[in-house]
Amino acid sequence: MGIFEKMEQHGYEQLVFCHDPASGLKAIICIHDTTLGPALGGTRMWPYECEEDAITDVVRLARGMTYKNAAAGLNLGGGKAVIIGNSRTDKSEALFRAFGRFVQSLNGRYITAEDVGTTVEDMEHIRMETSHVVGLGGMARSSGDPSPVTAYGVWKGMKACAAEVWGTDSLRAKTVAVQGLGHVGYGLCRHLYEEGANLIVTDINEENVRRVVAEFGARSAAPDEIYGVECDIFAPCALGAIINDATLPRLKCRIVAGAANNQLKEARHGELLRDKKILYAPDFIINAGGVINVSDELREGGYNRERALKQVDGIYDIMEQVIAISKRDGIPTYKAADILAESRVALIGKVQKTLLP
Numbered sequence: 001m002g003i004f005e006k007m008e009q010h011g012y013e014q015l016v017f018c019h020d021p022a023s024g025l026k027a028i029i030c031i032h033d034t035t036l037g038p039a040l041g042g043t044r045m046w047p048y049e050c051e052e053d054a055i056t057d058v059v060r061l062a063r064g065m066t067y068k069n070a071a072a073g074l075n076l077g078g079g080k081a082v083i084i085g086n087s088r089t090d091k092s093e094a095l096f097r098a099f100g101r102f103v104q105s106l107n108g109r110y111i112t113a114e115d116v117g118t119t120v121e122d123m124e125h126i127r128m129e130t131s132h133v134v135g136l137g138g139m140a141r142s143s144g145d146p147s148p149v150t151a152y153g154v155w156k157g158m159k160a161c162a163a164e165v166w167g168t169d170s171l172r173a174k175t176v177a178v179q180g181l182g183h184v185g186y187g188l189c190r191h192l193y194e195e196g197a198n199l200i201v202t203d204i205n206e207e208n209v210r211r212v213v214a215e216f217g218a219r220s221a222a223p224d225e226i227y228g229v230e231c232d233i234f235a236p237c238a239l240g241a242i243i244n245d246a247t248l249p250r251l252k253c254r255i256v257a258g259a260a261n262n263q264l265k266e267a268r269h270g271e272l273l274r275d276k277k278i279l280y281a282p283d284f285i286i287n288a289g290g291v292i293n294v295s296d297e298l299r300e301g302g303y304n305r306e307r308a309l310k311q312v313d314g315i316y317d318i319m320e321q322v323i324a325i326s327k328r329d330g331i332p333t334y335k336a337a338d339i340l341a342e343s344r345v346a347l348i349g350k351v352q353k354t355l356l357p
């Protein structure tokens with residue numbers, strides 16, 4: 001398929017190929033949709049085997065950001081960038097500064113941030129060449145590590161699901177199985193523990209398990225056992241594609257709600273969850289706390305944590321809306337989430353501007 005054909009298929013606006021011979025930079029920036037505002041999305045550094053793979057990844061991720069930002073109620077469009085290279089061996093100040101110049105050349109149509117393979121230090125190099133970057137470390141008014149805020153949003157989204165299933169959003173005495181106790185999983189466990197939930201946890205890193213068992217009185221399970229434990233809620237906070245043909249028949253929960261990206265291996269697994277009467281909280285709806293937090297840096301006066309957390313509280317209402325659309329249209333929640341995002345883009349796109357000519 002030709003590149004324009006690919007762009008036409010899902011309405012991509014712009015694909016920018018960036019090459020800087022001196023630093024060896026080879027990057028692609030994709031702007032999917034700027035109806036709601038400048039395209040915000042991180043820069044991923046990955047050793048793609050071929051250019052085709054890099055293009056496929058960047059367009060998929062950019063489109064995902066349009067949906068995530070729109071559903072979160074942000075006035076931001078969707079974009080993403082990929083740098084082709086090995087994040088352990090190919091990084092240099094020159095490479096990220098060269099990339100920063102390309103971001104600057106887009107004049108604010110694309111705003112970048114950290115992603116897989118890039119760090120706060122890399123963002124600081126980008127910042128030397130452009131102001132269109134968020135999520136810097138150590139600066140006054142920077143938003144810092146997004147993970148605790150992501151965890152907070154997941155907890156809120158989970159509570160909205162609980163209200164639907166049990167008629168009360170209290171998670172007290174509910175049993176939650178958490179897979180992955182890294183930055184987000186740990187924070188989620190803290191909220192659940194403080195609310196009085198029972199925890200069953202797993203991680204391939206034993207140290208992470210020990211910490212959550214000691215601090216929050218969790219019971220541990222082996223990594224492969226977690227899918228089949230008796231629980232009320234399953235919270236995937238590690239890997240993608242964990243809702244699949246092998247795991248689905250083993251699930252004994254009423255809700256799946258966690259932070260991991262791309263939890264459904266295929267769309268049909270979203271249908272199968274619904275058939276099993278398991279309420280699925282679409283990942284990009286309930287893990288939007290991080291992007292809401294970082295985007296607050298762009299608002300008037302710079303980052304304000306209180307304001308950011310207040311907006312993350314809204315994930316509860318957004319999850320309620322997703323459930324309402326799913327019931328109204330008789331469709332699984334993953335589809336309802338797409339409808340919510342698409343209708344916001346369509347609606348705001350129709351708002352007439354009233355500026356003087």
Ligand SMILES: NC(=O)c1ccc[n+]([C@@H]2O[C@H](COP(=O)([O-])OP(=O)(O)OC[C@H]3O[C@@H](n4cnc5c(N)ncnc54)[C@H](O)[C@@H]3O)[C@@H](O)[C@H]2O)c1
Pocket residue numbers: 146147148150179180181182183184185202203204205208223237238239240259260261287288290
């Ligand atoms: N950090 C954020 O703000 C944020 C925002 C949105 C989405 N997410 C997504 O949430 C997930 C977790 O993010 P994070 O920042 O906590 O990552 P992390 O790397 O800090 O934690 C992931 C944890 O999962 C564990 N893990 C890996 N494979 C496992 C397996 N097979 N079984 C059990 N545990 C396993 C790792 O050992 C690690 O402790 C990722 O999918 C990420 O893309 C994170």
